[in-house]
Amino acid sequence: MVVFVNQFSVHGNAEDFERAFQASSEFMRRQPGFLRHSLVRSTLLPERYVNVAEWEDAASFRRATEHPDFESHVRELHELASSEPHLCVPVLQRGALRGDAEGG
Amino acid sequence: MVVFVNQFSVHGNAEDFERAFQASSEFMRRQPGFLRHSLVRSTLLPERYVNVAEWEDAASFRRATEHPDFESHVRELHELASSEPHLCVPVLQRGALRGDAEGG
Numbered sequence: 001m002v003v004f005v006n007q008f009s010v011h012g013n014a015e016d017f018e019r020a021f022q023a024s025s026e027f028m029r030r031q032p033g034f035l036r037h038s039l040v041r042s043t044l045l046p047e048r049y050v051n052v053a054e055w056e057d058a059a060s061f062r063r064a065t066e067h068p069d070f071e072s073h074v075r076e077l078h079e080l081a082s083s084e085p086h087l088c089v090p091v092l093q094r095g096a097l098r099g100d101a102e103g104g
Numbered sequence: 105m106v107v108f109v110n111q112f113s114v115h116g117n118a119e120d121f122e123r124a125f126q127a128s129s130e131f132m133r134r135q136p137g138f139l140r141h142s143l144v145r146s147t148l149l150p151e152r153y154v155n156v157a158e159w160e161d162a163a164s165f166r167r168a169t170e171h172p173d174f175e176s177h178v179r180e181l182h183e184l185a186s187s188e189p190h191l192c193v194p195v196l197q198r199g200a201l202r203g204d205a206e207g208g
Binding site for chain 2: 003005007021030036037039040041049050052088093094096097
């Protein structure tokens with residue numbers, strides 16, 4: 001699995017950005033290898049959004065970005081926000097540890 | 105649910121950072137309200153890490169940061185990396201849509 005992290009700084013209207021992002025999300029979730037994504041918004045800096053998307057592998061992600069419809073989504077988002085994208089690999093993933101249970 | 109996103113830029117040794125982060129993770133996952141986290145590392149900028157942690161609510165997260173043991177973890181991480189933390193709320197979360205299925 002690879003994780004695509006994209007931090008947006010929105011200079012346009014936030015509702016427009018969220019609408020454009022949703023259209024991009026609808027495109028992405030139809031691409032082979034896409035697993036899931038989560039778009040979150042900073043509580044202190046409301047112009048800051050972060051998208052975290054999980055893909056089966058880097059090849060699937062690259063293929064989606066080479067799809068002919070991808071460019072129009074990117075263009076629309078970039079009219080409303082700058083972004084700092086990073087294709088990442090998982091290093092450490094942990095769930096809650098409750099009560100007396102140790103290890104895991 | 106709230107999502108704590110923290111982007112690290114590591115100036116120290118990466119292995120030391122990962123070790124310090126793991127100790128911090130072991131502390132966090134024992135705190136009430138912690139759900140799960142994922143630390144990922146950029147493939148193009150290996151000094152860049154992003155931690156994405158899900159908490160039940162902002163109050164649980166704040167309580168964990170006020171725990172007396174929290175400060176030592178922060179200090180150790182900050183000796184090895186700068187960070188850009190954002191407490192966020194979910195805006196849009198979607199899974200894959202395969203084949204002819206629509207909606208969801």
